[in-house]
Amino acid sequence: MSTQTEDTRPLAKKKKKVPFNYSTFIRGGKLPHIWCPGCGHGIVLKSLLRAIQTSGLSQDDIAVISGIGCSSRTPGYVDFNTLHTLHGRALAYATGVKLAKPKLKVIVTTGDGDALAIGGNHFIHACRRNLDMVIMVYNNSIYGMTSGQSSPTTPQGMISTTGRYGSIEPTFDTCKLAQAAGATFVARGTAYHFQELEKVLHEAIMHKGTAVVDIIDACPTYYGRFNKYKTATEMMEKIEKEGTVSVKQAEKMSPQELEGKLLRGVLHKSDRPEYLDEYNKLVERVQAKK
Amino acid sequence: MTVHAKKFMQGNEACAEGAFYAGCKFFAGYPITPSTELLEIAAARLPKMGGVFIQMEDEIASISAIIGGSLGGLKSMTATSGPGFSLMQEGLGFACMTEVPCVIVNVMRSGPSTGFPTGPSQSDVMQAKWGTHGDHPAIVLTPASVQELFHETVRAFNLSEQYRTPVILLYDEIIGHMREAITIPAPGEVEVIDRLRPTCSPNEYKPYDTQHGDVAPLAAYGDGYRFHVTGLYHGADGFPTNNTKLIEETGQRLLRKVDNNRDKICKNEELYLDDAEIGIFAYGVSARSAKFAVNELRKKGIKAGLLRPLTIWPFPEKAVEEMAKQVKAIIVPEMNLGQIVYEVERVAQGRCEVKGLFRTDTEPIKPAQIIESITGNGFFTTSKMAEMMVDRDMLDG
Numbered sequence: 103m104s105t106q107t108e109d110t111r112p113l114a115k116k117k118k119k120v121p122f123n124y125s126t127f128i129r130g131g132k133l134p135h136i137w138c139p140g141c142g143h144g145i146v147l148k149s150l151l152r153a154i155q156t157s158g159l160s161q162d163d164i165a166v167i168s169g170i171g172c173s174s175r176t177p178g179y180v181d182f183n184t185l186h187t188l189h190g191r192a193l194a195y196a197t198g199v200k201l202a203k204p205k206l207k208v209i210v211t212t213g214d215g216d217a218l219a220i221g222g223n224h225f226i227h228a229c230r231r232n233l234d235m236v237i238m239v240y241n242n243s244i245y246g247m248t249s250g251q252s253s254p255t256t257p258q259g260m261i262s263t264t265g266r267y268g269s270i271e272p273t274f275d276t277c278k279l280a281q282a283a284g285a286t287f288v289a290r291g292t293a294y295h296f297q298e299l300e301k302v303l304h305e306a307i308m309h310k311g312t313a314v315v316d317i318i319d320a321c322p323t324y325y326g327r328f329n330k331y332k333t334a335t336e337m338m339e340k341i342e343k344e345g346t347v348s349v350k351q352a353e354k355m356s357p358q359e360l361e362g363k364l365l366r367g368v369l370h371k372s373d374r375p376e377y378l379d380e381y382n383k384l385v386e387r388v389q390a391k392k
Numbered sequence: 393m394t395v396h397a398k399k400f401m402q403g404n405e406a407c408a409e410g411a412f413y414a415g416c417k418f419f420a421g422y423p424i425t426p427s428t429e430l431l432e433i434a435a436a437r438l439p440k441m442g443g444v445f446i447q448m449e450d451e452i453a454s455i456s457a458i459i460g461g462s463l464g465g466l467k468s469m470t471a472t473s474g475p476g477f478s479l480m481q482e483g484l485g486f487a488c489m490t491e492v493p494c495v496i497v498n499v500m501r502s503g504p505s506t507g508f509p510t511g512p513s514q515s516d517v518m519q520a521k522w523g524t525h526g527d528h529p530a531i532v533l534t535p536a537s538v539q540e541l542f543h544e545t546v547r548a549f550n551l552s553e554q555y556r557t558p559v560i561l562l563y564d565e566i567i568g569h570m571r572e573a574i575t576i577p578a579p580g581e582v583e584v585i586d587r588l589r590p591t592c593s594p595n596e597y598k599p600y601d602t603q604h605g606d607v608a609p610l611a612a613y614g615d616g617y618r619f620h621v622t623g624l625y626h627g628a629d630g631f632p633t634n635n636t637k638l639i640e641e642t643g644q645r646l647l648r649k650v651d652n653n654r655d656k657i658c659k660n661e662e663l664y665l666d667d668a669e670i671g672i673f674a675y676g677v678s679a680r681s682a683k684f685a686v687n688e689l690r691k692k693g694i695k696a697g698l699l700r701p702l703t704i705w706p707f708p709e710k711a712v713e714e715m716a717k718q719v720k721a722i723i724v725p726e727m728n729l730g731q732i733v734y735e736v737e738r739v740a741q742g743r744c745e746v747k748g749l750f751r752t753d754t755e756p757i758k759p760a761q762i763i764e765s766i767t768g769n770g771f772f773t774t775s776k777m778a779e780m781m782v783d784r785d786m787l788d789g
Contacts, residue, residue: 129620132631162616167460178620178631183613185463186622186632187456188482194453198460198468201444202418203614206464224456227449385439 127151127161129181136175140322140334142293142342143173143240149296150209150238151180153303157207165206167196169216171247172321173240176211190221193228196235204378207307208235214255215245218274222254229283232311233377237285238303239276239314242321250324261328276316281370287313288370293320294342295366305368311376318342318364396575403568404429404471406538407497407561408437409576410545411469414584416495417443418468420457422450422476425509426565427499430471451476455483458494463621465612467549467586471497474507474516478523484558485524486623488646491556491600491610493587495548498560499568502754511754512565514676515728520560521705527643529650531657532560532705534675538572543582544702550585551657555649556607562704564727566677566756590617599630600642606649650706659702660711664690668697670766671719671744673712673736675701678725678757685762696766704732709739716740723765725749725757 128151137143154164164182168174170189177184183206187195192210200208217225217239228237244262245251252262252269255276259268281288287309291299299317306313320326320341322334331337349367352360401409408430411419419434421427431447438445444461448454451472458468472480477498487494500516502508516523520532531551535544545561552559588609590597599619601608608628611617624632625639633639650657661679663686665671670689674682679700689696699715701708712735715722721744724733733748740746749765751757 161618162614165613178622181618183618184620185460185613186620186624187459188486188623191452191456191483194448194456195460197446197448197453198418198420198457198462199464199613200460201446201457202461202464202466202468203612206614223449224453227453381439381444385442388439389442 122152122155124148124151127154127181128179132179135179137172138323140326140337141172142319142338143176145293145296146238146240146299146317146319147176147179149291149300150303152300153307156304157307159207159307163205163207165196165199165203165208166211167199167208168192168211169213169221171213171216171245172242173211173213173238174216190216190219190224192216193221193224193237197228197231197233200233200235201378201381209307210235210237212237212239213246214239214241214243214276215253218254218276218279226279226283229280229285229312229314231377232284232286232374234310235312236303236306237280237312237314239316240319241276241316242319242325244321244325246321246324250321250328260325262324263328276314277365277369280314280316284312284374285314285370286311286372286374287368289314289368290316290318290346290364290366292318292342292346292366294338295346298348298366302368309371311374318346396578398573398575400571401538401574402429402571403538403541403563404499405433406542406574407471407545407568408433410542411495411549412437412441413542413576413579413582414467414546414549415586416467416469416549417441418458418461418466419444419470420446420448420454420461420468421470421472422448422454424451424473424476426501426568427471427473427476427497429568430497434469451479452483455480455487455494455496459483459487459490459492462492462494463613465615467493467553469495469497471499473499473501473509474503474513475505477516477519481524485526485528487558488524488528489623490621491608491646492558492621493552493556493610494558495545495552496558496560498562500562500564502752508754510565512677512727512756513752513754514564514678514726515731515752517562517675517704517726517728518731520562527647529555529557529646530560530705531555531557531650531703532562533702534562534704535702536563536567536676536679536700538567538570539574540702541567542574542576546582546584547659550583553585553587554607555653556587556610557650562676564677594618598628600626601628602645606645606652654706654710657703657706658708658711660708661698661700661702662711663698663700664695665697665699665715665718667695668715668718669695669720670697671715671722672696672698672762673701673715673722673724673732674698674726675704675732678727681757681759682725682762684759685766688759688763689766694766707735707739712736712739716743719744721745721747723747723749723762725751725762725765727751727757
């Protein structure tokens with residue numbers, strides 16, 4: 103991704119061409135990023151930056167926080183308040199930052215291993231609290247940074263370095279897990295459908311409460327290579343394009359047709375009270391008693 | 393001086409009072425015996441003070457949240473005990489590496505594992521120094537009374553803010569649960585130190601810029617300084633680096649900022665050390681028994697003295713060295729199977745005998761045991777130490 107060239111493609115929502123200057127949001131001298139050729143993380147980052155821009159929030163009022171893994175390198179590249187924490191712990195750190203500085207819009211960039219395996223406990227409790235933050239799960243069904251081990255979203259039968267004969271473990275569905283745990287905004291996008299992703303991320307940012315966005319973003323270097331996808335594009339098409347259907351498309355499809363497909367778009371929205379609002383009410387209540 | 397009402401207070405309560413006095417506005421924790429009172433007091437008090445309290449899902453999340461809270465600009469604290477302290481080790485290392493001030497209380501109970509949750513112990517004293525991986529600085533305070541717990545909690549926050557490093561308050565279940573008289577000083581009476589804030593413009597700000605000393609000013613997230621923090625080795629600007637020279641320099645600086653300030657960080661109480669022939673090195677609850685023992689021994693004409701560290705890490709090397717030069721033997725009573733005794737031995741370098749007096753049945757070491765270990769009637773009758781005592785006719789004293 104270049105910081106120099108202006109992207110003149112239309113924003114997802116608006117019809118007219120809007121010039122977009124990525125260098126506003128990318129820290130000088132921090133590129134190139136570490137992501138492999140063919141990886142969709144850069145595309146996701148573009149969608150995120152564009153979604154942030156349309157949110158109208160000041161860069162000073164945004165915190166981007168991550169754990170460990172490929173997706174967790176995002177904070178180092180972007181010009182916000184940024185924190186690169188420990189494996190699985192991003193949401194606990196994010197909780198601390200948000201509570202100490204409520205004006206910050208906290209965006210967590212995490213992966214399937216980071217959020218759902220080592221950070222699984224923090225993930226469900228963050229969703230349960232419904233503290234205002236965006237949780238972006240860059241879901242590539244593998245541990246990319248450590249060279250391709252099985253993760254909680256590696257589909258059964260697929261190959262990894264720790265599942266050499268095909269994974270036998272059932273998977274987590276990030277969105278179902280998030281909804282069941284109490285997240286008040288749950289959506290899914292893919293790196294392939296980047297404009298749709300921008301829209302969904304924008305909505306997630308504007309949502310008050312815990313917003314989880316599962317982003318299907320396949321890993322060509324390990325997942326793709328181990329599982330015989332010839333090219334990164336072929337992999338994206340098979341997994342991200344053909345493997346998903348939008349909520350709208352799904353309405354017209356039979357359960358048989360939907361079998362094995364992941365739904366894209368906003369899957370759940372509710373307006374349960376947000377954690378900080380509740381905490382502030384509690385503070386008011388106990389202070390009035392004095 | 394203002395006259396303050398004396399209060400009767402539990403150790404953990406005094407710790408909480410000390411934290412609030414020092415300006416603690418953020419507490420995240422998880423219930424665990426025998427530290428739970430701190431969590432409960434924070435839950436009751438912080439909302440009234442406009443601070444933040446949150447009960448997290450575990451101790452890993454608790455220490456993570458307080459580091460986040462501190463980066464958000466609030467003085468932050470958590471409290472736990474052995475099993476929770478084990479879980480906090482990765483966060484502790486992160487706070488050391490990223491130089492984020494915070495205070496971690498470990499009210500020691502008996503281990504390993506679940507051990508004996510309701511009984512006292514002093515067996516985390518090495519974990520407090522070495523529990524997290526990698527070379528890292530450690531400041532660990534060991535108060536021994538309710539009043540002292542208040543003051544040492546304030547000092548823990550001060551040191552943490554001053555040196556941008558986590559500080560551990562390490563005391564045992566007895567100190568945590570005992571009730572004693574305490575006087576809470578008026579605001580302003582005890583110094584409260586806040587971290588240095590940047591005075592430069594956001595464009596010039598580097599979170600690890602050490603051109604004016606080993607400790608750099610720390611901005612808060614959201615205050616206009618958009619800085620980066622990572623647990624990876626980093627340069628002055630906070631961004632990860634592969635530069636081998638920078639990696640070594642950063643690692644050395646982390647240790648140096650504590651090592652070079654040992655004189656300011658170390659704090660000891662000394663009793664009858666001027667002419668002591670037998671030294672006792674004791675901390676926490678064991679030091680209370682040791683103090684009693686020393687006074688009793690003096691009554692018997694035995695020249696015993698006590699060195700009691702209030703800062704156990706960095707280890708009070710200078711004071712122990714001085715004591716080792718002077719005394720014939722140092723007794724180290726501790727409620728574990730031998731931990732700090734080896735540090736004393738290391739520093740004594742054979743200048744005198746060093747003997748541990750250990751107890752792990754969850755009962756405190758009694759003064760009589762310490763006296764007996766010196767007069768030769770107790771634990772160590774067959775030891776060289778005791779033989780030496782007998783030779784010197786100390787039993788007659």
